[in-house]
Amino acid sequence: MMNFCGLLTEKKEPVPLKSIDAQLEVKDHVATLVSTLNYENKEDKPLEAVFVFPLPGDAAVCHFSAQIGETHIVAEVKEKQQAQEEYDDALSSGQQAFLLEESEQSPDIFSLKVGRLPPGESASIRLEYVTELAVQADDGLRFCLPAVLNPRYQSQGPSVQVTSVPASLVPYSLSFSAQVSSPRPISKIESSCSLEPLQYLNADQTQATIKLGGGHKFDRDIELLIYYKDAHQPSAVVEAGQASAKPGSLMGDPVVMVSLYPEFPQSVMSSLATCGEFVFLMDRSGSMGCSMNNSTPQETRISSARDTLLLLLKSLPMGCYFNIYSFGSSFEHIFPKSVEYSEKTMKEALEEVEKMESNLGGTEILQPLKHIYSQACIPKHPRQLFVFTDGEVGNTKEVTDLVKKNADSHRCFSFGIGEGASSALINGMAKDGGGHAQFITGADRMQPKVMQSLRFALQPAVEDISVSWDLPKGVSATVLSQPITAIFQGQRSLIYAQLTLQSSEEADGTVTVKYSLAGHPSQSQLHFNLKPAEDSGLTVHRLAARTMIRSLESEERTQSEQNDEEMKKRVVELSVQSGVSSFFTAFIAVNKDSGESVEGPLVRRNIPTPFFPTCSASPRRPRSCATQCTHLSSSFHFTGSWLDMPALSAAEPPQPRKDPVLQLVSLQKASGCWMLDANLAAMLGKTSEQVEKAKPPSVAGPGEGYWLWASILALIWLHGFKMDVMEEWELLSMKAASWIKAQNAPHVSECVEAGNTLLGCAVKKEALGI
Template sequence: MVNCCGLVTDRKEPVPLKSIDAQLEVKDHVATLVSTLNYENKEDKPLEAVFVFPLPGDAAVCHFSAQIGETHIVAEVKEKQQAQEEYDDALSSGQQAFLLEESDESPDIFSLKVGSLPPGESASIRLEYVTELAVQADDGLRFCLPAVLNHRYHPQGSEGPSVQVTSVPASLVPYSLSFSAQVSSPRPISKIESSCSLEPLQYLNADQTQATVKLVAGHKFDRDVELLIYYKDAHQPSAVVEAGQASAKPGSLMGDPVVMVSLYPEFPQSVMSSLAACGEFVFLVDRSGSMSCPMNNSTPQETRISSAKDTLLLLLKSLPMGCYFNIYSFGSSFEHIFPTSVEYSEKTMKEALEKVEKMGSNLGGTEILRPLKHIYSQACIPKHPRQVFVFTDGEVGNTKEVTDLVKKNAGSHRCFSFGIGEGASSALINGMAKEGGGHAQFITGADRMQPKEMQSLRFALQPAVEDISVSWGLPKGVSATVLSPPIKAIFQGQRSLIYAQLTGQVGSPASHFEAGGSVTVKYSLAGHPSQNQLHFKLKPAEDSGLTVHRLAARTVIRSLESEERTRRGQQDEEVKIKVVELSIQSGVSSCFTAFIAVNKDSGKAVQGPLVRRNVPTVKRCPVGATLQKPLIVSSIYECSGLLKLTSCTHLSSSFHFTCDGDLDSERSYPKSVQPHKDPLLQLVSLQKASGSWMLDEDLTAVLGKTKEEVEKAKPELVGCSLK
């Protein structure tokens, strides 16, 4: 019989993890998270606690330590096999040991093992990582502390997972989370929002460039914690120079200064206004069984497949006339609506939407490789650049294989990925967009869905930037070695990051401080040469630690790992050695290394066989009711968001409908109008391929207006567009 003292899972197994304390520090658009995991063994047997959990796929894990009573142990980064052997040897000899390692299948899954925790003993594990914050469509910077680790599907014939995920329903998560954030920026902080309840924002200075915020007390770690940070004038280019580590060898990445450059390219308006929208838009929709699950634990009535279909509706309605498109869907097998891409028209759009409406999450597993290979095998349409949009909850076990395939075919398309629902794999969603020269979005609820979709479509309608080059203007004796992989894509107003190692007499003589340096990104846009330049000071920033160095090291490590997979079987051992050396030198984790800590000063050995206890993560909830609550809308629609992005742009600044009150009150709706559905989606569903609406009872029902009221509000400038 299991001793059920202390925290227990739904299987009545004790859980030694009591609580997690997470402290976030944000400096401009770089975040450092320090998590403290508090363990206590309340059983009468020694334990090995195993916790498999998600982290952001682009995070650089850079510190791991343990506190047992008065003893503090800092883990070392070692080659993974060596670390595992040291951990096993420590346990067999009765010593306490701690092991943190990245999954072989996906860089956003980590396994933490706390070994030989004696009865009555407590231990605090400190885990630290740094990451860049992605800029959202509404200019907010997004940080996500993931709690949900969805099970990953492994296609038939592929290798199984090296780690097993233990999960429980959200209501039974047996440990709590305390979370606080401190934010600082050169620019004022406008606001901070979250998917979870926050205490009021507190500013720390008069100019509002520093602030703190934290979750309300008693928060259960039963869902992802999403934080959105808004700065005034967020699109300002910047550069940070960070001094090297004093103990590191000069000439090495950690020993030399490193600069992180953040650019927001602005394309010449004269060029942008002359470009005709065209392209082949290929939509790939996940219809695996997991897409029937709720978007998040807060709104169980909203499913992932319904959100994916709504997203697809908005995008299809916004395509420019004359482009080409097709829709694929996949699970264990895949389907397509048209044999090949067809020209976008009222007829083809209507046919596609009728089939989209019937889509269900009924195609089995999540096997995305086969449909991707099929899409890449299709001939491209001349003068219509291919844009692939992928909608998935990211529950795949072969993440690296998928991103490698996208990278291999990056020359023939751009990839725009949408992570649908809480727990979507950040490694897959970000990886596909990065390797495919596109853009990634995460949709975890109806809020902010529309601006995200429109941002990706605007990016897709922008022409591909070609002949991208980076040049540096530095004082004599100083040179820059770019550490980032070559820039594959540049979008209007979207941030581009560059890391570079500075060698030579940086910061000396003193005149270099004043002279500073510059970086210039040159490129060709529709045959027109363009460039963006940033000047910066060479003096290292104060109190920046080694954050920039670790992010740069992470960038190099990921590039080398990708190279190793590409060259596997051909001198791959040489690349692996480089990864291990840099990982150990920088203290940043990789797929070939792990953090290992052994308590050699614990006195007597722990006696008796270890009992393994798996620490659970959140399990997705069963699908609940599909009926949504009525929505109260004060301004239902402004055409600047969802009208055609090409021929109808003249409409966007002058035309909007406004309706007050509950749109789902007991009025009589036509059969084509569904009163429980989002009014904005209802309105978009009535839009024609040309961007116009028919002024009929369906439209007036959605607007909550009479036909006469709509006629009266119709601007003369666009009278031809509303029939």
Template sequence: MVNCCGLITANKDPVPLKSIEVELEVRDHVATVVSTLNYENKEDKPLEAVFVFPLPGDAAVCHFSAQIGQTQIVAEVKEKQKAREEYDDALSSGQQAFLLEESEQSPDIFSLSVGSLPPGESASIRLDYVTELAVQADDGLRFCLPAVLNPRYQPLGSGGSGGVQVTSVPASLVPYSLSFSARVSSPRPISKVESSCSLDPLQYLNSEQTQATIKLAAGHKFDRDVELLIYYKDAHQPTAVVEAGQASAELGSLMGDPVVMVSLYPEFPQSVMSSVASCGEFVFLLDRSGSMDCPINNSKQQETRISSARDTLLLLLKSLPMGCYFNIYSFGSSYEHIFPKSVEYSQQTMEEALKKVGEMGANLGGTEILSPLQHIYSQSCIPSQPRQLFVFTDGEVGNTKQVLDLVKKNSGSHRCFSFGIGEGSSSALINGLAKEGGGHAQFITGTDRMQPKVMQSLRFALQPAVVDISVTWDLPKGVSVTVLSPPITALFQGQRSLIYAQLTGQSPKAAEGCVTVKYSLAGHPSQNQLRFSLKPAEDTGSTVHRLGARTLIRSLEMEERERRGQPDGGLKEKVVQLSVQSGVSSSFTAFIAVNKADGEAIQGPLVRRNIPISRMCIVKVKGGRGSCVLDL
């Protein structure tokens, strides 16, 4: 048995984290989140509080500060090792210090260290991040504030460093409260807002219903993910937002120049779509590790993740087109497959597969996802049957970046569609699989929305692969463009594609730009075009710049991993420089704040308190070759 992440029942140690306040501002499909964590030391000795917690995997953390009494300290972004040394030096000299760092293994896990909190002292920590909202199958925009941090299984030999202990308690014993409010604004009317948690009624702020506020009902415990679904009228409209550069930043730098965020919704010609025959090789990969036996969420329903994943897979199996090919793999510490190689889909092979899937349980141990992926990629593709890979997992892997690098390396041979099963599934893994595999991601946290999500992914998989994708810009003379986003590798009918670009040079007033996406669909050339004003939008702050910087940072980090051990042209240094310049977190940097105000040095040794976080269940791993850790 492996005691995952130091999972324990609630103990008697006092917990210095008292409450969390979250303010969410949604503008169209971009969210800005301001979280305030309130600490209080009621013990008679100085404390160091350590809180390991999840954030959305694609979030750009862009502000970190601490308030102690009347003193506010704003953190700086520094190279990670330097930040850690500065934090340790501050504590050893009796100063208060605060350190926020991203996991080196997965970008959706952060560690916050609050050092030298004297007896009787209070501190408020503010953490800001921005993120894009994904469009769901029913056209709702999904925002998730993760509360549940599931243990991540680290296979032996995967290159992970030592793990940090995460104290985890049952949801009912989470000792701090959450207050959550949201403000939503859009050029289009807001139809409704739904949630997995109890909400107060939606309050519209104007007669056009383009602005509204919403908040969690009183008494909410931070014992489950807070999911909001926001619905606009006519949500699928292409848009472009130009954000002015910062006056304090150097012209020609990313933060000093304007940045544009373009949202495209490609519409494929109906004549081409209707003439394409349904075919393909469908490979399904089902997680059967021990953690899949946990409940899917913290509601009173006792449905397990494995039963939800089975139901999802069974629905897909019954919906495949006759004459295609398929196979089903399942994995834990080892992996299995139903057929030696993909077989033609017929009534007989479907019934055989349905029977075997119905018997599958969460009994294969750890979460060794690399080996079955490597085996799948080693199998020859079937001519004229494009390979579509469907992955069903709760995302509890510790080697997220290794997995994503493997999928990207093989992206030319398949498309990857991922399903995050249950609360606490790793958004970095689920979204990353789809992004690097040119597919689409879905999160299934209950039975209510499973069917439309599954059928949307299948419709996308049955669409012909779009090839020869290119993006061209038509801008006024004297204005040049530097694209910050990686090249578009996949397009689906009606699915949003985002492009960030830096605009350099002076443009005349009332000038316009144009971006054109050209591609080939089933041998037919096609294009979508969007004209937009170069006039900067008002009141966007630095949101677009930070999202653009985050996009470029992630691309450079992946390139650095691909070239590890070879000359990389200073990629790590570029990431650190961009992270420091933009104030956006990366795997190579950390936020550090030190209270250098005069005061008495703290007396006595520091006592460490790990802040507990909600968990779904304790997992016993049998026959596994790794352990459950969170690497930071």
């Protein structure tokens, strides 16, 4: 009988992976992560350890090496099939070998194989990647180290095998530290994980370190939100080429990374669009019945989604068009096609939203997207698509390709809900759809993040975007990144360009982005020095290479077979030249210096990955789901999982809303006003008699005067008591203020004064926007 020792899986198999140490370095908005995976074989047979794990979908993996005793092996990037054959050949001949490759299904899943680790031997694997940090709607820079890999739903086709266990049973440890530096002071760093206190390294607070608190339970991704003071400062980094690379090649020439933050005129920002077609696509798969987080288990993903749809529908402008789709294994839509927004259609939609449950099975997003895109666009009403999903799908590339194909006809805003949402899917849809991505994790509320994105959607679409360069004689720029397709107020636009320099003299250059905003020509401009920055390594080159590789891979999937091979060849060449992984390449390392071959039959050990089983025993979800989590098999394929199965019993009627803001919002009419009735009075904490008695004498009997009085009371209550969640109700309050101003009533000031007296507030009329 085998003597088990060390860490064990649920199947009582030893786990050779003992620990992961992750060290993050952030310079302004670029992050470099170095992860060290420590292995030890305590068995009496040589092992092959296989670990399938998530990485950020937009990361450029640029280094992979192994340390076995005194031997250090640096992996090479090679064409994928060649790398796989070399790995297999090495194992069959008794050599140690290491293989790192990207999943065929999604660029945010990688497989790491450690082959022929001898009995009693240890090995350290070093993995490095670089990535740009995405700007959130609240101006924070988001870094996420994925630690959770939920089973990806896939209805058909081949799947990647992954071994998973509930987060509480992960048999290895994780340590994480970060060092942050920026030209601007670091105001704060937040996280959904437990962190040690932020340590500033200098007096001007431009450098800081932070560490993950002890005992990380693998129940969530490690997310950092980094906030700089005066973050919206344009910048350019020029990086020297690699001395050993051929001049004229990507790695041999200097590369510049330009970050621009276009600012729109206040006149444009204060006048939000009154037109548009708003299509909301809501995930109703079984996994949406899971709780949003551990601190509020009664709030499920689907219940939060219902509340969010209420806010969205109440905030839409009169005269626009809208529709709501929901999907699982099948899909539904409330209206056959988008309808004009009115009191009648809004009420009809909200009645259907109230019935929404997480009972549609799997996560098949492709078919509803195809149906949406098959609908003719409405003239003079630009389409805005809002996609809500927990991101557990297996056909990520097919979905993002479809969004990109239809990018000219719409903007796509995507929301990743809960731990383990696929960054490749959420970021990919927003990037390819010219929109914005948001992630709702930890204790985040969905509503403020979604309303921030609605603000973006209500901004006028920026058109006729072009980039021009003003460079000294003998200097030219070749843009490497995809053309800019979307610009939002205060959001970063990134441009990579390869520079050809004929002389070493210092000089300055200028890059200008021109565009049309609400029919008016505008531009953003940056002057920068062409002298390469010191000690920047090849980070900018690798990010530029990653950008080109992803662009070529996307093109390859839509090309003819002949062009397909040509595109694949270009990707492989670029990947090998830059040392950055791709779909068509892999990192391969073979230990040829180990002397004697490692004899004996090879035993495969799958390293388990944490997943996030958090179904709660809520009124809308049977209690048996909560207990089922702890009895799952530890082996999964990326196919349908128990999380994506229909609910086990019929849904109970929706519970009454307890959130006072949502109660008030639910009473608002589509036009923006409120009706004076007992429900509103109760919501304000008053009786109908008190509200009636407090109204100014100038307000006439029942009619428009009562509607005006009711609407002003609602606005005073929001501004007086709920400023902490203003992001959630600001748009609908602006709509209410517009309705009030449109009445041209002579007694508004009297109503504001009387309303303040009744509610015990001191809100100024100007603050209400009336």
